[in-house]
Amino acid sequence: MLEQFRKFGRELFLQGVNSSHSGNMSVRMGDRIFITRRGSMLSDLTERDIIETGLHGDDSHIVLASTEIKIHRAIYQGTSALAIVHAHPPMAIALSLICDEIIPIDTEGIYYFKTVPVIATELTVGSDEVAEKLPPVLGNYRIAVLRGHGSFAVGQMLEEAFQWTSSLEATCRVIYFAAQLGFPGALARGKQGEPSW
Amino acid sequence: MAYGWMGRYLEVDLSTGRVGYKELSEELLTHYLGGRGLGVRLVAERGPGIQPFSPDNPLVFAVGPLTATPAPTAGRFSLVSRSPLTGTIFDANSGGRFGVQLKRCGVDALVITGKAPQPVYLSITDRGAEIKEANHLWGEGVKETTDTIVEAEGEEASVACIGPAGENASLMAAVMNDTHRACARGGLGAVMGSKRLKAVVARGTIPVRVADRERLDFVIRESRRWIKANPVTSRGLPFFGTAILVNLINELGAFPALNFQRSNFEGAENISGENLTENILLRRKACWGCPIGCARVTEAGGMRGEGPEYESIWALGAQCGIDNLETVAKANYLCNQVGLDTISTGSTVGCAMEARQRGYWPEGPIFGDGEDLLRLIREIAQVDGRGRELAEGSRRFAQRRGAPELAMEVKGLELPAYDPRGLQGQGLGFATSNRGGCHLRAYLVAPEILGIPKMVDRFSTRDKPGLTIFYQNINAAVDSLVFCRFLQFSLSDDYFARMLSAVTGKAFRSQDLHLVGERVWNLERSFNLACGISGEEDTLPRRLLEEEVKEGPARGRVVYLEKMLPLYYRARGWSLEGVPTKEKVKDLNLPTFKG
Numbered sequence: 160m161l162e163q164f165r166k167f168g169r170e171l172f173l174q175g176v177n178s179s180h181s182g183n184m185s186v187r188m189g190d191r192i193f194i195t196r197r198g199s200m201l202s203d204l205t206e207r208d209i210i211e212t213g214l215h216g217d218d219s220h221i222v223l224a225s226t227e228i229k230i231h232r233a234i235y236q237g238t239s240a241l242a243i244v245h246a247h248p249p250m251a252i253a254l255s256l257i258c259d260e261i262i263p264i265d266t267e268g269i270y271y272f273k274t275v276p277v278i279a280t281e282l283t284v285g286s287d288e289v290a291e292k293l294p295p296v297l298g299n300y301r302i303a304v305l306r307g308h309g310s311f312a313v314g315q316m317l318e319e320a321f322q323w324t325s326s327l328e329a330t331c332r333v334i335y336f337a338a339q340l341g342f343p344g345a346l347a348r349g350k351q352g353e354p355s356w
Numbered sequence: 357m358a359y360g361w362m363g364r365y366l367e368v369d370l371s372t373g374r375v376g377y378k379e380l381s382e383e384l385l386t387h388y389l390g391g392r393g394l395g396v397r398l399v400a401e402r403g404p405g406i407q408p409f410s411p412d413n414p415l416v417f418a419v420g421p422l423t424a425t426p427a428p429t430a431g432r433f434s435l436v437s438r439s440p441l442t443g444t445i446f447d448a449n450s451g452g453r454f455g456v457q458l459k460r461c462g463v464d465a466l467v468i469t470g471k472a473p474q475p476v477y478l479s480i481t482d483r484g485a486e487i488k489e490a491n492h493l494w495g496e497g498v499k500e501t502t503d504t505i506v507e508a509e510g511e512e513a514s515v516a517c518i519g520p521a522g523e524n525a526s527l528m529a530a531v532m533n534d535t536h537r538a539c540a541r542g543g544l545g546a547v548m549g550s551k552r553l554k555a556v557v558a559r560g561t562i563p564v565r566v567a568d569r570e571r572l573d574f575v576i577r578e579s580r581r582w583i584k585a586n587p588v589t590s591r592g593l594p595f596f597g598t599a600i601l602v603n604l605i606n607e608l609g610a611f612p613a614l615n616f617q618r619s620n621f622e623g624a625e626n627i628s629g630e631n632l633t634e635n636i637l638l639r640r641k642a643c644w645g646c647p648i649g650c651a652r653v654t655e656a657g658g659m660r661g662e663g664p665e666y667e668s669i670w671a672l673g674a675q676c677g678i679d680n681l682e683t684v685a686k687a688n689y690l691c692n693q694v695g696l697d698t699i700s701t702g703s704t705v706g707c708a709m710e711a712r713q714r715g716y717w718p719e720g721p722i723f724g725d726g727e728d729l730l731r732l733i734r735e736i737a738q739v740d741g742r743g744r745e746l747a748e749g750s751r752r753f754a755q756r757r758g759a760p761e762l763a764m765e766v767k768g769l770e771l772p773a774y775d776p777r778g779l780q781g782q783g784l785g786f787a788t789s790n791r792g793g794c795h796l797r798a799y800l801v802a803p804e805i806l807g808i809p810k811m812v813d814r815f816s817t818r819d820k821p822g823l824t825i826f827y828q829n830i831n832a833a834v835d836s837l838v839f840c841r842f843l844q845f846s847l848s849d850d851y852f853a854r855m856l857s858a859v860t861g862k863a864f865r866s867q868d869l870h871l872v873g874e875r876v877w878n879l880e881r882s883f884n885l886a887c888g889i890s891g892e893e894d895t896l897p898r899r900l901l902e903e904e905v906k907e908g909p910a911r912g913r914v915v916y917l918e919k920m921l922p923l924y925y926r927a928r929g930w931s932l933e934g935v936p937t938k939e940k941v942k943d944l945n946l947p948t949f950k951g
Contacts, residue, residue, distance in 0.1 A: 197587065198807050207811070218630055219603040222592035222806055226585055285585040 160186065160193060164209055167244070167321040168201035176248035176328050177201055182309070183225040185243050186317060187235045190214045194225050226285045230293060230311070237294025240313035244320035247309040250331035251275075255304045258349035260356055261330070264337060268330030274349075275327060276303045276356045283308035300356065302327050359567040360421035360860035361385050365398070366463045368478060368485050370551050371411055371470030375485045380464055386862065387945065390420030390464055392447040393836030393876040395436025398467055399445055400879055404886035404949050408440035408543075409525070409550045411471035417458060417516070417556065418465040420838040424456045424564045426572065427855050428579055429840035431456045431644030434539075435516075438887075440550075441527040441543035441700070441749050442768040442792045445883045448541050449838055450516075451643030451651075452534030457514040460560030468551065477517075477555040479509060482562055490554040494523060497693045498532045505557050517555035518545040519695025521737040525549055526747040528700040528736065532692060536651075536662035537643070540697040541769065542791060543749075567861025575854045579847055583647050586846040588806060593650040593842060594640060598666035599629030601773075608805065608814075609908030610778035612771075613674040614723055615703075615710040616764050616897070619775045619905045623679020627669050631681055648842055656685035664688035664698070667795075670773030671702025676709060677723030687729055694737035700749055703770035705732055707750040707762050716757040717745075761898045767792035767889065776900055778910030779804050781812070781820040784920045787894050788824065790880040796841055798827045808845055817916050821924040829873030836876060875944045878936050886949035891934025894921060 164184060171177045182201050185194035192214050195201060199208040212220045212228065214235055221228065231243050254261050254277075261275040276296050280288040283305045293311060296303045302312040302323040312323035338345040363385070364377045380394075388397045395418040406412045416436040423430050433455030439446035458466065461480045468478070472487070475494040479486045493501050502515045516533035522545030529545030530538045539545075566572055583589045592600045605611040606624035613621035625631065636656045642649035653662055664672065664685055672687040673679060691698045705721060712720030719742065721728040735743025746753055750770055754763035764771045769792025776783030785798030795801065800823060804814040812819065830849055831841070837852060849866035856864045895901070900915050925932060929940040941948060 196807060196811070198810055217591050217595050219592075219596070219600045219628065221595075222588045222600060222604065224587055226587060228587055228591075282581060282585075285587075285590075 161204070161206055161209060163317050164195065165204045167317050168195070168204045170321065171244070171246050171324065172202035174325055174328070176246040176324055178247060181247040183227050183231075183245050184317060184320075185225070185231045187214065187241045192228075192231060192235065194228060194231055196223050197225050229285050229287075229290050233290035233294050234297055234311065234313060238298045238313060240297065240315075242314045242317045242320045244312045244317065244324050245309060246324045248324065248328035248331065250335055251304050251310055251327050252307060254331050254334060254349070255306045258346065259354040260349045261304065261327070261334070262349045263330045263334070264342070264345055265330055265333040267326060268333065271323065271326050272301065272330065274356055276300055276354070277306055278303055279306040296356070358861065359565045360425075360856075361390070362459070362462050362464050362562075364463055365465035365467055366461070366480065366485055367467045367469075368487070369470040370468065370472040370476065370487065370553060373487055375487075377463075377484070385421070385464070387872065387875060389833065389836035389872055390423070391418050391432070391434040391449065391836045391838030392436065392832060393872060394418045394465055395434050395447055396445055396876055396879055396883075398465060399436050399438065400883045401947060404883050406438060408438045408443070408547055411551065412469060413438050413547060415468045415544070415547050415551065415553075416465055419455045419459040420836060422837050422839070422855060422859055424459040425566055425859055426576055426645065427839075427859070428576065428583065429643065429646045429648070429843050431646070432838040432840060433458060434835060434838055435531055435544050437544050437547045439542035439544065439791070440525075440546050443887055444767060444791055444889055445880050446542040446544065446791045447835065448531070448539035448544055449835060450533055450537045450539045451646065451840065452514065452537035453644040454514040454516050454533040454537070454558060455838065456644050457512070457558035457560055459564060460562050461558055462560060462562040466556065468553065470551065472552040475552050475554050477505065477557060478553065480556065480558040480560070482560050493554045495520060498695055499535055499693060501555055502535045505555055509557050509559060513557045513559040515555055515557045517695075518548050519693060519737065521695045522546055522549035523554075524737065524739040524747070526696065526736055526739055527749050528697045528704065528747065530695050530697045532695050536692060538692065538697070541699065541794065543697075545695050566859050568858045572855060572858035575851060575858055579851055579855075580647055582846045583843075588808070588845045589648050589842065593648050596629035596633050597640075597650045597652045599632050599664070599669055601666045602628040602669060603630065605774065605805065608778060609905065609910040610775045610805075611670065611674060611773065612775040614677050615675060615706040615762065616771075616775060616899055617710065619778060619910055620908050621674035621679070624674065626679040627673045627681050627684055629666075636681060636685055643840070646840065648840075650842065654685055656682045659686055659689050661685075661689035661692060663692070667772050668698035668702070671699045671706070672729065674773075675702050675706035676729055678726050678729065680726055683726035683729070687726070687733060690730060690733045694733065696733065696737055699772050700770040701733060701736060703764060704746050704750040704753060705729055707754055707764065708746055710762050711754065711757050711759060714759065714762070716759045716762070764897050764899070765793050766896060767893045769793040771897070774801065775905070775910070776896065776915045777905045777913045779814050780817045780916060780920070781814070781823055783896060783900065783915035783917060784820050784824045784924060785828070787896050787917055787921065788828070788924060790877065790884060797831060798824045799831060799841060800824065800827060802827075802845065806845070809848070815910070815913060817919045821920050821927050824924060825927055826870075828877055829870045832873035832876040833869040836872060875946065878940060878944050879946050882936055882941065882946060882949055885935060891925070894934055
């Protein structure tokens with residue numbers, strides 16, 4: 160399992176969707192969760208950076224777990240996901256500030272997502288509000304973006320959740336470039352006040 | 357004094373009965389803040405030549421500029437004196453609500469000297485102090501004493517008192533406040549007992565003035581968000597209390613057992629926070645103004661009380677080879693009731709158990725014997741029977757028994773629940789602590805175990821001198837404010853500076869707090885040196901320096917103190933012998949001592 164965490168943690172950093180210490184990942188195994196340590200560098204994970212704790216209840220390892228443990232638990236309890244990747248992809252975050260949803264215009268994005276919900280909450284880090292709003296959305300979508308904060312992607316395995324994260328950022332880049340080039344409607348459909356999800 | 361501080365302290369001479377206020381200058385308060393810093397300054401200015409049990413030895417209760425404001429955990433106070441256990445200048449701090457009541461009496465500190473002709477207690481109000489007769493309380497336990505005084509003085513009154521241990525001058529005696537909270541370490545309860553002072557009760561109504569309430573509320577709101585977002589302060593400590601560390605530290609091979617003969621304990625799970633929560637927890641509790649709430653109200657063995665905390669679980673459990681949670685909880689209740697420091701008591705009994713194991717004390721207790729532990733706690737408090745041998749702590753006991761190497765202490769203060777062979781920075785922190793074997797002076801547990809602010813290699817000595825100094829300084833400042841150490845899990849230094857600025861109306865930056873901390877640290881050091889406690893005492897028990905850990909993650913390691921200590925001295929601006937240079941003393945504007 161460590162190898163998987165190391166591989167995709169490093170890729171997230173190399174692809175520029177995480178900064179040095181941002182983001183977190185987890186895997187569910189029955190009633191246990193394996194999650195990255197609070198403050199760890201996803202690009203340089205060691206055995207000590209993978210923290211095992213309960214799906215439902217806390218134990219002593221909770222003091223080491225990622226700050227977002229509450230959100231990961233809520234997602235696992237509210238969806239069939241077995242893996243979660245949380246990242247801070249800059250293009251997706253930028254678009255989330257002006258859109259209620261991110262609607263792909265490129266073939267890959269349309270194929271994978273159709274639309275990516277943007278969720279707005281007052282507090283975006285480890286808050287009860289996020290834990291309440293995000294799981295129902297991820298029950299229907301592979302990935303969603305917390306406005307101004309970052310993406311949460313789910314899958315059966317880490318690679319899947321990683322893929323949605325990587326693909327979302329690529330899609331957002333296309334939207335941005337297309338808008339810069341004057342492509343009509345590149346941003347129009349996802350603007351605030353018009354969510355379709 | 358306009359905001360935050362009250363600008364004066366109350367002085368009581370128990371020998372003469374004289375009571376009076378003295379002013380505190382703005383400069384002194386800005387330089388030392390309050391709590392530990394102010395207390396150390398007030399003790400130090402009376403000179404290092406005073407013996408701990410001399411009537412002239414001052415006992416100082418001190419609060420901070422943020423005490424009794426809405427700032428989180430701002431209900432604490434410090435107790436400072438010269439310790440009879442270590443001979444050093446010594447501060448202990450405690451939560452509950454005593455600090456709030458004392459501050460509302462309109463003072464930043466209470467300085468007690470002298471010795472009463474008969475047992476007394478001090479009643480502090482807005483109008484000053486009144487010395488009251490306490491013959492009827494002498495010999496009583498902490499709960500009875502507290503209840504009796506509260507009944508006499510009113511529900512709002514908050515009581516800090518000693519139990520029989522303090523009366524009988526056990527060098528491990530604590531001062532207990534609000535029944536269950538403790539200024540536990542260093543035997544300051546014995547100093548109080550030597551003055552025939554059974555208790556101090558405070559009940560005040562004077563409000564603390566805040567310079568910029570709007571700004572303070574904003575910083576507090578922000579602080580609470582961080583506290584809530586951090587799993588340590590929002591889940592770990594509230595749900596399991598400090599005992600959450602038992603399993604964690606044990607897994608890391610840094611949970612000492614059987615007087616540090618081992619670095620993990622087979623019965624750890626039985627005495628863990630998880631087990632405590634499941635089996636003996638009645639409810640959670642918080643000190644005044646605390647949003648974390650790590651205190652536990654528990655029931656075990658037909659007794660009810662608070663705790664046990666992580667350190668107490670270790671000292672009365674693993675250190676003594678006891679893995680029965682009920683026994684550990686009962687021992688903890690008993691220590692609180694008779695007014696004993698759980699860490700020093702458990703550690704000293706563990707030392708005695710090894711003395712028995714190795715044939716140095718044939719009538720000593722045996723590892724794992726919980727009933728004997730309970731018996732010994734009573735005897736230590738009464739300084740009676742075998743307790744007479746142990747009441748002066750492990751260093752004196754082991755020396756008398758001809759086996760000084762069995763005492764797990766630094767400067768006479770028993771070490772707490774971390775085996776530094778698996779935590780090099782914590783080892784340096786223990787060795788250089790001004791009050792002896794204390795985990796909270798530097799508390800490198802945060803970066804070495806909890807990854808706060810970032811995880812460092814706990815087995816490496818690299819960078820540890822600099823980190824140790826950094827934390828010793830900022831912690832001294834936080835102890836002077838007086839805030840709880842656990843707040844630092846969630847808040848960076850600048851939050852403390854911002855709250856202090858908002859309350860006092862004076863501009864403080866985080867580097868100003870570090871400077872205050874450095875000043876306090878160097879003053880403590882200079883005082884200790886003048887007391888004859890030299891750099892040679894900056895060391896650890898031989899076992900930790902020479903005996904390799906036999907199993908677990910720290911296998912094959914000792915503390916590599918010789919690599920860290922010279923660098924530490926140099927980075928402190930001290931001589932190779934660990935003495936602050938004249939330049940350092942001058943830079944920090946410290947008083948100088950003869951000696």
